[in-house]
Amino acid sequence: MKAIVYTKYGPPDVLQLKEVEKPAPKDNEVLIRIYATTVNRTDCAILRAKPFIVRFFYGLFTPKKKITGTDFAGKIEEVGKSVSSFKAGEKVFGFDDNGLRSHAQYTTMPEDKGIARMPEHITYEQAAASTEGAHYAYNFIKKVNLTKGQKVLVNGATGAIGSAAVQFLKYFDVYVTAVGNTKNMELLKTLGADKVINYEKEDFTKDEQKYNFIFDAVGKSTFGKCKPLLEPGGIYISSELGPAAQNVYLPLVTKVFGGKKIKFPIPTDVRGSMVFIKKLIEKGKFKPVIDRRYPLEQTIEAYRYVEKGQKTGNVVITVEHK
Numbered sequence: 549m550k551a552i553v554y555t556k557y558g559p560p561d562v563l564q565l566k567e568v569e570k571p572a573p574k575d576n577e578v579l580i581r582i583y584a585t586t587v588n589r590t591d592c593a594i595l596r597a598k599p600f601i602v603r604f605f606y607g608l609f610t611p612k613k614k615i616t617g618t619d620f621a622g623k624i625e626e627v628g629k630s631v632s633s634f635k636a637g638e639k640v641f642g643f644d645d646n647g648l649r650s651h652a653q654y655t656t657m658p659e660d661k662g663i664a665r666m667p668e669h670i671t672y673e674q675a676a677a678s679t680e681g682a683h684y685a686y687n688f689i690k691k692v693n694l695t696k697g698q699k700v701l702v703n704g705a706t707g708a709i710g711s712a713a714v715q716f717l718k719y720f721d722v723y724v725t726a727v728g729n730t731k732n733m734e735l736l737k738t739l740g741a742d743k744v745i746n747y748e749k750e751d752f753t754k755d756e757q758k759y760n761f762i763f764d765a766v767g768k769s770t771f772g773k774c775k776p777l778l779e780p781g782g783i784y785i786s787s788e789l790g791p792a793a794q795n796v797y798l799p800l801v802t803k804v805f806g807g808k809k810i811k812f813p814i815p816t817d818v819r820g821s822m823v824f825i826k827k828l829i830e831k832g833k834f835k836p837v838i839d840r841r842y843p844l845e846q847t848i849e850a851y852r853y854v855e856k857g858q859k860t861g862n863v864v865i866t867v868e869h870k
């Protein structure tokens with residue numbers, strides 16, 4: 549089968565399109581024929597092993613898994629002997645930030661991990677684009693108690709995480725302020741934002757509005773700068789560690805002192821996210837934003853684009869089987 553392979557961490561140039569052996573499912577695994585996958589920011593972090601902590605999970609000196617890719621949409625081709633929840637022929641989509649070797653024509657995955665049947669009426673491309681960013685967005689939302697009418701600001705609302713977060717928040721009937729650039733103001737309104745702030749013209753931290761929650765889905769603000777915007781007891785969550793990795797230890801400090809808090813949720817329950825994401829797609833409440841599509845053969849170009857940190861939603865890789 550065709551796959552994107554690497555043997556050392558580094559820039560996209562270390563990637564190669566190669567012919568490799570098709571995987572065989574273990575007893576508890578399913579074999580998936582992949583039709584679509586994405587290049588996402590998690591893939592980029594794994595590729596360069598940045599931040600350094602990545603190496604503790606993916607290989608200290610060289611990558612343990614030689615095929616890249618963390619998500620997929622495809623069809624089950626074969627099931628292992630003990631698999632009971634899926635059968636051959638079913639359309640599935642899934643994600644695993646431990647690496648799925650999914651920039652390939654086939655991958656395998658244990659049946660009890662982050663894999664679910666695809667909702668009907670969506671394409672493989674849409675299904676693949678509904679996993680990584682949406683999982684992290686749901687990870688923010690799970691950490692707060694949303695009630696109707698609360699106010700939430702999403703910074704980086706045009707990204708994979710941000711564009712999913714805006715739609716998920718509207719499902720909970722909260723007032724959403726979305727921060728993005730000039731070209732995406734209309735898109736953000738289409739996603740359901742009640743108010744949009746163009747960061748190219750305005751600094752959202754100078755906004756008069758107070759918020760119950762601030763989600764920085766691009767990690768370019770700080771708790772310190774956003775604190776004045778929070779209501780008493782308000783919560784700030786960022787997708788990044790912060791300039792001095794303070795988003796990791798500040799949650800402990802703010803927890804002790806009470807009042808406005810910062811949280812740094814570790815995203816673990818992918819399976820739970822898949823259940824939520826699937827439900828919202830089926831209710832028509834979530835539609836992933838797709839920026840560009842590249843064929844598997846051009847995955848290196850896709851990485852170069854995604855690494856810039858300027859994509860709008862998701863970058864899909866389409867996989868052909870000739």
Ligand SMILES: NC(=O)c1ccc[n+]([C@@H]2O[C@H](COP(=O)([O-])OP(=O)(O)OC[C@H]3O[C@@H](n4cnc5c(N)ncnc54)[C@H](OP(=O)(O)O)[C@@H]3O)[C@@H](O)[C@H]2O)c1
Pocket residue numbers: 588589590681684703704705706707708709710727728729747765766767768786787788815854857858859860861862
């Ligand atoms: N904590 C975790 O577990 C975790 C997991 C995955 C990703 N991440 C991190 O989370 C961040 C977002 O991920 P993502 O997949 O959503 O990224 P993404 O799709 O690359 O989106 C980033 C978005 O932010 C916009 N942006 C850039 N500068 C901005 C600014 N100053 N103000 C507001 N928006 C700005 C970009 O568009 P324009 O430049 O065109 O404005 C882009 O649409 C990344 O830094 C990623 O490394 C964290």
